[in-house]
Amino acid sequence: MTQKTALVCGAGGFIGGHLVKRLKAEGFWVRGVDLKFNEHAETRADDFAIGDLREQDFVRRVIDRPFDEVYQLAADMGGAGYIFTGENDADIMHNSATINLNVLDACHKRNIKRVFYSSSACMYPEHNQLDPDNPNCAEDSAYPANPDSEYGWEKLFSERLYLAYNRNHGMQCRVARYHNIFGPEGTWEGGKEKAPAAMCRKVAMAKDGGKIEVWGDGKQTRSFLFVDECIEGTVRLLRSDFEGPVNIGSEEMVTINQLAEMVINLSGKDIGIENIPGPLGVRGRNSDNRLIREKLGWEPGLPLRKGMQTTYEWISSEIDKKHNRQKAS
Numbered sequence: 001m002t003q004k005t006a007l008v009c010g011a012g013g014f015i016g017g018h019l020v021k022r023l024k025a026e027g028f029w030v031r032g033v034d035l036k037f038n039e040h041a042e043t044r045a046d047d048f049a050i051g052d053l054r055e056q057d058f059v060r061r062v063i064d065r066p067f068d069e070v071y072q073l074a075a076d077m078g079g080a081g082y083i084f085t086g087e088n089d090a091d092i093m094h095n096s097a098t099i100n101l102n103v104l105d106a107c108h109k110r111n112i113k114r115v116f117y118s119s120s121a122c123m124y125p126e127h128n129q130l131d132p133d134n135p136n137c138a139e140d141s142a143y144p145a146n147p148d149s150e151y152g153w154e155k156l157f158s159e160r161l162y163l164a165y166n167r168n169h170g171m172q173c174r175v176a177r178y179h180n181i182f183g184p185e186g187t188w189e190g191g192k193e194k195a196p197a198a199m200c201r202k203v204a205m206a207k208d209g210g211k212i213e214v215w216g217d218g219k220q221t222r223s224f225l226f227v228d229e230c231i232e233g234t235v236r237l238l239r240s241d242f243e244g245p246v247n248i249g250s251e252e253m254v255t256i257n258q259l260a261e262m263v264i265n266l267s268g269k270d271i272g273i274e275n276i277p278g279p280l281g282v283r284g285r286n287s288d289n290r291l292i293r294e295k296l297g298w299e300p301g302l303p304l305r306k307g308m309q310t311t312y313e314w315i316s317s318e319i320d321k322k323h324n325r326q327k328a329s
């Protein structure tokens, strides 16, 4: 049997790094592409090309053969501190849209059929996410569109782009809307980290009896999906007959203060929470998994606490390693 091949765009990133591992475990030959290597783990890809997917020539060079599966995860993104300030809007829209235009067209011209695209729950309309107790993120609530960030608008545009290639060029692209993915080997400091990682870092660094700062009044709600389950949903969707868009997320909704309390509890420390002003995003967001259950007969099931425990342990060990390096130098 010939070995299956996969291309992972954004393989130096958090989800891409985990996806490469999964595909290697399944026996694929994998090419990874990114601006950089992953900071947290050595890549398992058979071939890794460093380069800029905004450049058409580079994209044509890395898509120089048919691949059985292409995963397009590369995007200019970050946590709330990057997406919601407005300062990075032009870059976010230009960079990510250019990547998607280039990769999809190069795949089409190589006669590659199966391309996975990672959209985001950030494309859902703001007006359906004002009530923290009852956010509506059913897939069919996307229109009339009104995302609360340019990042969300670009995702919506690109979703439509992939589906247009299915319609007009006979491709079989698959579109998922990820909801807050977290886990080990993700960014945990520097401003681009998301709430779960930021919470773990703050708690791990706080002294017993101290306090951690949490943005907003702490009553805004979210759900968070552990990365292993995101990968499972991703490969299942790409290999399925359903083109999407479909949510890949958890339905276990918590307030941000509950998330902080969970991490504090996992740490065993006595730590208080101080809610401070900060960039927030929508008031409430939760995955709606009815469609994925129906179409794939599968949905994520790992309790949030289990994923947070694994992540807390990993971030604590990264902080220890960093301290030891600083002491040694």
Ligand code: NAD
Residues within 6 Å of the ligand: 009, 010, 011, 012, 013, 014, 015, 016, 033, 034, 035, 036, 051, 052, 053, 054, 072, 073, 074, 075, 076, 077, 078, 095, 099, 118, 119, 120, 121, 177, 178, 179, 180, 181, 182, 194
């Ligand atoms: P990430 O930032 O860790 O990975 C994205 C990767 O894309 C980075 O390694 C980055 O270097 C690379 N990249 C950016 N611009 C590039 C360019 N011009 N050329 C080549 N590579 C480039 O992010 P992630 O969390 O792994 O997310 C992967 C995908 O999933 C993204 O498309 C993101 O929008 C989407 N998504 C993620 C989440 C989440 O919670 N992590 C939620 C919704 C959607």
